[in-house]
Amino acid sequence: MSIDKTQELVLNMGPQHPSMHGLFRMVVHLEGETVTHIDPKLGYLHRGMEKLAESRTYSQFIPYTDRLDYLASPHNNWAYVQAVEKLMGVEIPERAEYLRIIFGELARIASHQVCIASTALDMAGWSAWSYAFRDRERICDMYEMTAGSRLTVNIMRIGGMSAEPPEEFWPALQSFLDDTPEMLEEYYGIFFGNEIAMGRLKNVGILTKEMAENLSITGPVLRASGVDFDVRKAEPYSIYDRFDFKVPVRTGCDSYDRTIIRMDEIVESIKIIKQAVRDIPGGPIMAKVPKVIKPPVGEVYHRVENPKGELGFYIVSDGTTKPSRLRIRPATFINLQMLPIVAKGWKIQDVVAIFATLDAVLGEVDK
Amino acid sequence: METLKYLMETLNNLFLIIAEFIRGLFADPHSVWANLTMNVINFIIVVIIVVLAALILILLERKVAGWTSQRPGPNRLGPRGWFQTIADALKLMGKEDVTPAGADKFIFKIAPMIIFCLPMMTLAVIPYGRGMAPIDIDLGIFYFVAISSISTLCFLMAGWGSNNKYSLLGGMRAVAQMISYEIPLLFSLLGVVMITQSFNLGVIVEAQDTIPFIVLQPIAFVIFMIAGLAELNRAPFDLVEADQEVVAGPFTEYTGLRWGLFFLGEYGNMTAMSALAATVFLGGWQGPGFLPGYVWFFMKVGVMIFIMMWVRWTFPRIRIDHLMHLAWKVLLPLSIVNILLTGLGIYIYRFVMGG
Amino acid sequence: MENKKLSRYVDELAARVNGVVEESLGVLVLKVQAPYIIEVLRGAKEFPFVPCDFLHDLCGVDCGDHFEVVYQLSSLHGPQLLRVKAIVDRENPVIDSATHVWEGANYLEREAYDMFGIKFKGHPNLKRIYMWDDFEGYPLRKDYVTEPIEVRNIVRTRIEGE
């Protein structure tokens, strides 16, 4: 019987669409409001980072890494410079490691705030969005006073940090840390505790543990599916083994857990920053590295826990000043693979929400 | 004291006195010509109310949006930005009127005009003060609901005529949503009608001189608020124009003044719905005597509108299946139970009072 | 420590598919010829005690005379890391798709196809992912000629009265 079947509607969402987080485009096949098939189309923000890297020296590529996941740019710097340091065998000073931890975790908080905000905004929760962005501004201010930029921070160098935080940084950080419980309470009150938001997110877009592992999902999305895996614990890079923190895991596998797990991660990040501020030693922030960076022939793969998943850099060096091949393993690009699978059968509104909970940043997806 | 009371009385009946004066200009104050003139004047007043309401409400909406997110809102044009909407309106007038290729031109063009007419038709039966209903008809509530349900058709026309998939989705959502919510909306009003034994809005207001019906019918008021929000396509029920999903729904392809007409219509409808809520549940122009009745009325309308805006900027949008569940599985049974309880209450009241 | 355990299994696997095992900065690298890749990946996924059952990354590398497809394998339940390199012929770059082993290889293989022109046999939807469909050439190959900066730098000037 063909008469009781509605005609399929092929809807093109993006790249210019209010909820597509940048320049994402997907072709959605609809039956009424129900999604039958999603075909994501990428590449609208493709800048050829990997090709660019082959014509830049190792130091010159650091500002480019800012533009990958631009919501957590210190993390991208961190992954990249650590990969190069691993390749060269550089030991960096203690203080620089602590500063990297502080900025990395601040970036994690900022990124998660944006995720919460944009998830709320994709469901028209305007106030939740503006409150989260208001609080993120304070982190941006801290970046600004240290590195001179609010978004593309470019704060790390091969061998250390670019700048010592100024005097006024520490009180600002302290007051931010003191205010965070109140902030989280506010996000919870206005968004996560709201029955409408719960109804929109709970039991929607189920990504089971097996599916997540099979699809190479990483980051909070994986942990919301009940897998206890965090690179910071599994393969502690930098000095993460010195800190006492938990890896939040939730077992709901749904959109709600994928979003609220970021609140838990903010709490853990605050714990780490507090310990780092307590223990930070004095001393130099830059190791002795040669002016012209020329790693030996070899290859290295280094991964860090980006706020959105695992960010990996695979560098093949041929002994010159420029990398022979630089491969970026973008977390959200791979996480995005779950969207067509998970969103099938849900309403078009849920697709928007599921996409928001993935926290895809198109700078990273499209490289 | 006496003069004060007299002054109050004059103020209260100011518009009635003016109307009497105009009627007095005719040889026979109740001739066809006098009635016609009065109708034209009433019509002009209602148009002014709709346009003024839209002008003020668009600004207020943006101000409330600003305040909730700790911003001042528009603050450049005029004192504290009060002329912002006028500038917006001028800008809209200067815009090119684009009709998309492949659009159903007649339907596309007529939809915003119809939606702009509806609030004028509905606002015409609202009693703004004692004896101040522009048109006093006995089936006021019935008329109001009947007219306001036409807006469903406008959304569908706009959605279909635009030749745009987003618009079509929005239009279809509008139909599903607004038809569903009309039923609980009407049922919630029936409780009040049962108490007053009248569909006439003037009579309903008169009946509230001791106690507003929100006290007698709290469930009905809540149902009315929810259904009214859904009927107006206001957040959290703004699935029709959900910009995160269907861009702007039926309005996606509209530009310039046509788009502006949709806005006028939306805010006019909002005023009308608030006016109905104020009339039926909050006691209309009834209020302590130190202010004229119409002032009380507009204050109540203002409070209702403010609550709607406050809700809009706080809540996320509801999902379409939850929306339908809410209408058919929660609000409809609840409103029927409310009618039953009202009936029982009336029966007991009569039994006790009448013996 | 962990590497030793893993190294035994990797050696066994390497002997089976006649691959070469190296160690680079503490990570075991297994180099095999392209036709054996699915066997290697399935084998690595089912290592006893130290299964490398999580496809971390997949990328192509241009080595001049041949391509390599590099698989970064790890596990969610242990620290083991294994890098598998499949040597692919430059003239006729064909390799079996890993999508049947890990579904997550889908986009990564599309990307490698897009950037290097490596064809993955058995891939469900092998199309360009970043570049547009009728793009010519494979940008990350070493012999791909990029347009000079002068061409790329042209900015459209505003015409008076526009």
Place this chain on the structure above:
Amino acid sequence: MFGKGLLQGLGITFKRMVGPNITEFYPEEKPNLPIRVRSSMGLEKDKCISCNMCAMACPNSVIKLTSEKNEANKKVLKTYHMDVGRCLFCGMCAEVCPTKALKVTQEFENAIYEPEDMQWDMIKRAERKGKVE
């Protein structure tokens, strides 16, 4: 109870509604930026020794400078151009400058109308700046 979260949300927005604003009145009140903000570049011509370090550090070859030898056989800066349309504002040039002749400055109102204006002649900019102040 269903509805508690809704009321809580309404309470929070109401609290914020009556609370103070957090925005800046930007064009009237200029923000006071920290001195490390790298929103544009400033050159002190006399300090520059034309070592070309900035041009080499730049990831995007934004900087083009020429120099000539003076009587004492020392390099003197002749022209210094920046193609800001390609600039990432990463601040690497200012960081490597050995004499701190090139510095980051906090002028952030860099909007222009014509694409040609993206070619900054740094020496002229420095002179113009001197005149204004």
